[in-house]
Each structure stands twice: as C-alpha cells, then as structure tokens.
Amino acid sequence: MEKINVVILSDDLDLRIEVKNLLLREQFAISGYSNYGAEAKTKIINMFPEVVLCSVRGEVPDSVFAFVQDLLTSVRNSMVVLVTDNISVDLVNKAAGYGIRKVMPLTDVTPQEFSEELKTVLALEQQRSLDSNEGKKVRCKVIGFFSGKGGTGKSTVAVNTAVYLAREGKRVMLLDLDLQCGDVAISLDADTKYSIVDLVQDRGGITIENINNFSVDHSSGLRVLCAPKSAELAEYVQAPSVEKIIDIMRPFFEYVILDMSSAFNDITITACESCEEIFMVYNTDILSLKNAKMSYDILDQLHQKDKLRFIINKYEKGIIKPEDFTNMVGLEIYYVIPYDGKTAISCVNKGQPAVLSDPRSSLGSSLRHLTDKVIAEHTGIPVLMEPEKKKRKLFPSGGMKKSPKKKQVSDENYLFDSVESGETKKSPKKKKSKKEQG
Ligand SMILES: Nc1ncnc2c1ncn2[C@@H]1O[C@H](COP(=O)(O)OP(=O)(O)O)[C@@H](O)[C@H]1O
Ligand SMILES: [Mg+2]
CATH class of the missing domain: 3.40.50.300 (P-loop containing nucleotide triphosphate hydrolases)
Structure with missing residues (x-):
C-alpha cells in the first residue's frame, strides 16, 4: 500500500517527535519537518505532502492561522490538519474558517486511533475534491x-x-x-x-x-x-x-x-x-x-x-x-x-x-494550442479556444500592415484542425473556394 506523505509543522522540536509518534509507520511517510518561519512555505511546497500537520501546544496563535491561509493559496493538493492539546468548539470553528480540514487531539489518543482518524479525514477530503473536480489528483x-x-x-x-x-x-x-x-x-x-x-x-x-x-x-x-x-x-x-x-x-x-x-x-x-x-x-x-x-x-x-x-x-x-x-x-x-x-x-x-515571451507569435500560439490539446486529453476536460480568438481581436497588432499576420495565424489554426482530423489535402482548398464564393 502506498504510504501517505506527511509534513509536520511545529516550532517545538519535542512536539514534532510527539506528533510523529502518533503516526503508524506502515501507513505514513514523513516527507519532512518545518517551523512556521518565512522559508517554510517554499520548503513545504517542495515536499509535496498529502497532509500538513500543524502542531501547537497550548493556545493556537493567530500567526499559525495566517500561515495556513497563505500556505493553502499555493498547495492545492495538500490537506491541512491542526493537532493540539487545547481543542474547543471555538477553535474548531475558527480553524474551519481558515481552510483547516480537521482539528485533532494531541493527547489521550493512541497512534492507532490517531492514524485511523487521519486516514478517514484524508479519504473524505480526496473524495470531496474528486466530486467537485477541484484539486483533482490526476494520474501522472x-x-x-x-x-x-x-x-x-x-x-x-x-x-x-x-x-x-x-x-x-x-x-x-x-x-x-x-x-x-x-x-x-x-x-x-x-x-x-x-x-x-x-x-x-x-x-x-x-x-x-x-x-x-x-x-x-x-x-x-x-x-x-x-x-x-x-x-x-x-x-x-x-x-x-x-x-x-x-x-x-x-x-x-x-x-x-x-x-x-x-x-x-x-x-x-x-x-x-x-x-x-x-x-x-x-x-x-x-x-x-x-x-x-x-x-x-x-x-x-x-x-x-x-x-x-x-x-x-x-x-x-x-x-x-x-x-x-x-x-x-x-x-x-x-x-x-x-x-x-x-x-x-x-x-x-x-x-x-515562446509560449511566455512571444505567446502571440505563430510559434508561441501554436505551441500553446498543442499544450491545450495535451491537457484536454489528459484531464478529459476540453479547453476552450474561443477566448484566444477574442483576445486577438481585442489587441489588434496595429493597422493595415499587420492584418495579413492575423490572417496567417487563423489559417494556421485552420490547418492544424484539418491536419488533426486527417483532412490535410482537402481542407485548405475548401477554404479557398469558400472565399472565392464570398
Ligand atoms: N517551429 C520552428 N520554426 C523555426 N525554427 C524552429 C522551430 N522549432 C525549432 N526551431 C529551431 O530549430 C533549431 C533546432 O531546434 P531544437 O529544439 O534544438 O531541436 P532538437 O532538440 O530536435 O535537436 C533551433 O535553432 C530552434 O530554435
Ligand atoms: Mg534537443
């Protein structure tokens, strides 16, 4: 069975060990530890955890909530759980408001109970994000x-x-x-x-x-x-x-x-x-x-x-x-x-x-559409090409001189569509004859 990757956060080294001991080794892998300092966010992102365990002894300071809020803007596929010896209804409500999925006890709990509950919460969270299609864990x-x-x-x-x-x-x-x-x-x-x-x-x-x-x-x-x-x-x-x-x-x-x-x-x-x-x-x-x-x-x-x-x-x-x-x-x-x-x-x-520095060039735009096609096939969600066309109209590259360029891009897109559907020979001709008619 694949182990669940966990990062444990605490400024207190003893507390990190205490929390680690609550996790059954055969079910969880510790990707790393961190404090709540300035460097922590980048460090956590690079550890790719499924679960981030924020551990606090005593009252939970507002700085921890602020940290979680900031972290969740960057790690969309991680679930944050607060582990504390100071659970109260107010704390649970406040934690939920900051995107913390669960508040779990630090004391009076066995590693079996703790691990089991954490696994259940994670399974529910993964199901929720699958259902809502958000943060969906797509296979590599x-x-x-x-x-x-x-x-x-x-x-x-x-x-x-x-x-x-x-x-x-x-x-x-x-x-x-x-x-x-x-x-x-x-x-x-x-x-x-x-x-x-x-x-x-x-x-x-x-x-x-x-x-x-x-x-x-x-x-x-x-x-x-x-x-x-x-x-x-x-x-x-x-x-x-x-x-x-x-x-x-x-x-x-x-x-x-x-x-x-x-x-x-x-x-x-x-x-x-x-x-x-x-x-x-x-x-x-x-x-x-x-x-x-x-x-x-x-x-x-x-x-x-x-x-x-x-x-x-x-x-x-x-x-x-x-x-x-x-x-x-x-x-x-x-x-x-x-x-x-x-x-x-x-x-x-x-x-x-080119996709970044010259996205509207024929190379840049073609490579962006290729990537859209790759994403659409992988996720099963089609990528709409329309906004791109609108954007071109919104930002005309200036006057009469440039208009042949615009035409070139749309011709190329036409070509891609026709090539993709295996109609390379006929389609360009079709277009020409349409134009001639018009
Ligand atoms: N669509 C394109 N139009 C014009 N030049 C291109 C195009 N794609 C790549 N090149 C150029 O062709 C050369 C070889 O490309 P490169 O990606 O290094 O090829 P490879 O990795 O196959 O050896 C580079 O100078 C690159 O800038
Ligand atoms: Mg090469």
Missing part, C-alpha cells in the same frame, strides 16, 4: 519528445509544452535526457549548478528529496532536472537510474516531460518504455521522412507503437506534405507547428520560451 502522465534526427525541434517543443503546462497551474517536471548535448537549461536560462549526474552520484540515493535538491525552479513553476554540463559526464547516468528517477517522480507530478536525444541508446529506449505518450517531432524534408519511418519501425519492434504521436514542426508549404508522413509511416499527424524562425531564434537567445 510521462510524455517523451523524440526523433531519430537532430535539429527537428524536440527540445523547443518539449520545453515550451512543459513551461506552458506549468503556467496553467500543473505540477510539471522537465527532465533533459539528451545527456551529451542537452540544451534545456540554456533554453530556460536556468541555473546549471546541478544536473542529473549529481543526483545519481549522491550518497543519499535517488529519492524525491534529492530530486528536489538537484533540480531547479523556473519562474513558470516548472521544475527542471538538467543534463550534465559536459558530454563526458553522461556515462555516469545509466538506464536503470533513469527508470528509477521517473518512477520516483510519478506520484509528485501531473506531467513529467522528457526531452530525449536523437540516439537510440539504452537511455532513450528506457525513457520511451517509461512514457505514456511519445511525441515524434519531424520536419517536412526527405531526411525526416526517411528517419521517421526507420524510428517508427524500431519503436514498433520495441512494442512502443501505441504511444506514438506524430508532430510536424517548422512546417512550410513545400514538396513534402504532412500527409506524406501518414502515407509512408502509417500514423496520423497529431499536430502541425509552423515554421517561425524569427521567434525560435530570438527565444533561444533570450533563454525565454
């Missing part, structure tokens, strides 16, 4: 971005998807598995002090605490575990460690995004096996077409075929069309991202993904 989805060809835009798409998922309030980890040439850190202007190599070499082993210690926060809320700074360090990371890292991350994130290398090595194969979905990123050129077929066949032999989704990136009208991939590889096109070199280059140079 591991999504890999792969192609057997370099430079097709795997990292660009992986980074932007991860950042936008985080921006939409999801708990997301981005793992750079291009161990020799990983450039996720550069694309995000992230601190590269630590990498996956530090994690696998640490004496403490691969634990969620160490994953937190060696990963970095991005301003979007995304966590990133970087590739090593130099290529020769890559050999310290072996496939079983990668599998273990992903498994340990699962309970703590809604999405784990893997940016993979274009080499079919042990790490790539293990990563593919750990994925729920593998996005294959290709361009409309003959080398991509050839490589797509080859990579598809290998992944088919490895029994990964059902996970594959095909993304065409850097799309421009040319001799090779998205449907050529469908014909040759036998896989529907999942999504098409237009060529937008200007945005792509400026974003890499700034270390800011």
Whole structure:
C-alpha cells in the first residue's frame, strides 16, 4: 500500500517527535519537518505532502492561522490538519474558517486511533475534491519528445509544452535526457549548478528529496532536472537510474516531460518504455521522412507503437506534405507547428520560451494550442479556444500592415484542425473556394 506523505509543522522540536509518534509507520511517510518561519512555505511546497500537520501546544496563535491561509493559496493538493492539546468548539470553528480540514487531539489518543482518524479525514477530503473536480489528483502522465534526427525541434517543443503546462497551474517536471548535448537549461536560462549526474552520484540515493535538491525552479513553476554540463559526464547516468528517477517522480507530478536525444541508446529506449505518450517531432524534408519511418519501425519492434504521436514542426508549404508522413509511416499527424524562425531564434537567445515571451507569435500560439490539446486529453476536460480568438481581436497588432499576420495565424489554426482530423489535402482548398464564393 502506498504510504501517505506527511509534513509536520511545529516550532517545538519535542512536539514534532510527539506528533510523529502518533503516526503508524506502515501507513505514513514523513516527507519532512518545518517551523512556521518565512522559508517554510517554499520548503513545504517542495515536499509535496498529502497532509500538513500543524502542531501547537497550548493556545493556537493567530500567526499559525495566517500561515495556513497563505500556505493553502499555493498547495492545492495538500490537506491541512491542526493537532493540539487545547481543542474547543471555538477553535474548531475558527480553524474551519481558515481552510483547516480537521482539528485533532494531541493527547489521550493512541497512534492507532490517531492514524485511523487521519486516514478517514484524508479519504473524505480526496473524495470531496474528486466530486467537485477541484484539486483533482490526476494520474501522472510521462510524455517523451523524440526523433531519430537532430535539429527537428524536440527540445523547443518539449520545453515550451512543459513551461506552458506549468503556467496553467500543473505540477510539471522537465527532465533533459539528451545527456551529451542537452540544451534545456540554456533554453530556460536556468541555473546549471546541478544536473542529473549529481543526483545519481549522491550518497543519499535517488529519492524525491534529492530530486528536489538537484533540480531547479523556473519562474513558470516548472521544475527542471538538467543534463550534465559536459558530454563526458553522461556515462555516469545509466538506464536503470533513469527508470528509477521517473518512477520516483510519478506520484509528485501531473506531467513529467522528457526531452530525449536523437540516439537510440539504452537511455532513450528506457525513457520511451517509461512514457505514456511519445511525441515524434519531424520536419517536412526527405531526411525526416526517411528517419521517421526507420524510428517508427524500431519503436514498433520495441512494442512502443501505441504511444506514438506524430508532430510536424517548422512546417512550410513545400514538396513534402504532412500527409506524406501518414502515407509512408502509417500514423496520423497529431499536430502541425509552423515554421517561425524569427521567434525560435530570438527565444533561444533570450533563454525565454515562446509560449511566455512571444505567446502571440505563430510559434508561441501554436505551441500553446498543442499544450491545450495535451491537457484536454489528459484531464478529459476540453479547453476552450474561443477566448484566444477574442483576445486577438481585442489587441489588434496595429493597422493595415499587420492584418495579413492575423490572417496567417487563423489559417494556421485552420490547418492544424484539418491536419488533426486527417483532412490535410482537402481542407485548405475548401477554404479557398469558400472565399472565392464570398
Ligand atoms: N517551429 C520552428 N520554426 C523555426 N525554427 C524552429 C522551430 N522549432 C525549432 N526551431 C529551431 O530549430 C533549431 C533546432 O531546434 P531544437 O529544439 O534544438 O531541436 P532538437 O532538440 O530536435 O535537436 C533551433 O535553432 C530552434 O530554435
Ligand atoms: Mg534537443
């Protein structure tokens, strides 16, 4: 049985131990302890607890209630319980007003009774949030971005998807598995002090605490575990460690995004096996077409075929069309991202993904819609695209000159819809003839 992760809060060290002793070891895992100080909130967020036990001896000061109120604005998936030796009706009412789910006794209770009651409260709380669809604990989805060809835009798409998922309030980890040439850190202007190599070499082993210690926060809320700074360090990371890292991350994130290398090595194969979905990123050129077929066949032999989704990136009208991939590889096109070199280059140079720094560019808007599609499929809740269209109208980019640009974006969206529904050939023509009629 999976243990329930608990964080115990108290400024009093003896009280922390007392509360810990009320929890049956076989049912609860202590993710950590904290005081109510300024640093506590960030610390607690990174411990991903299911339950936060605020423990107080004697009268509960207002500062504890204020702390809980502030904490609950950031940790939507944690339940806060107050443990005190001073229970009164007034206290219970006041606690409820601050979002505390339960006030539990510190004394005159056995560990069995305490643990049982805490489990019951948590089960009720989880049921409540499932029913109301709020704070719903969605199963983790591991999504890999792969192609057997370099430079097709795997990292660009992986980074932007991860950042936008985080921006939409999801708990997301981005793992750079291009161990020799990983450039996720550069694309995000992230601190590269630590990498996956530090994690696998640490004496403490691969634990969620160490994953937190060696990963970095991005301003979007995304966590990133970087590739090593130099290529020769890559050999310290072996496939079983990668599998273990992903498994340990699962309970703590809604999405784990893997940016993979274009080499079919042990790490790539293990990563593919750990994925729920593998996005294959290709361009409309003959080398991509050839490589797509080859990579598809290998992944088919490895029994990964059902996970594959095909993304065409850097799309421009040319001799090779998205449907050529469908014909040759036998896989529907999942999504098409237009060529937008200007945005792509400026974003890499700034270390800011397009979905944040240039969300209205054709690259930024396309990648946002891709992410919306990913979220909709995972949660089963469709994302409305309408406000986006309205926004465009509300903020016209200025006068006559810019209007062709506007048209370009809507044409691209049209193309995506048609490609997604497998009508790549006919739809653009249909639109043209409609216009001609009008
Ligand atoms: N849709 C796009 N339009 C234009 N350039 C792009 C697009 N997507 C990615 N790029 C550029 O292509 C290059 C390779 O992208 P990258 O994501 O590093 O590929 P990979 O990870 O597959 O090697 C980068 O310079 C990137 O900015
Ligand atoms: Mg890359």
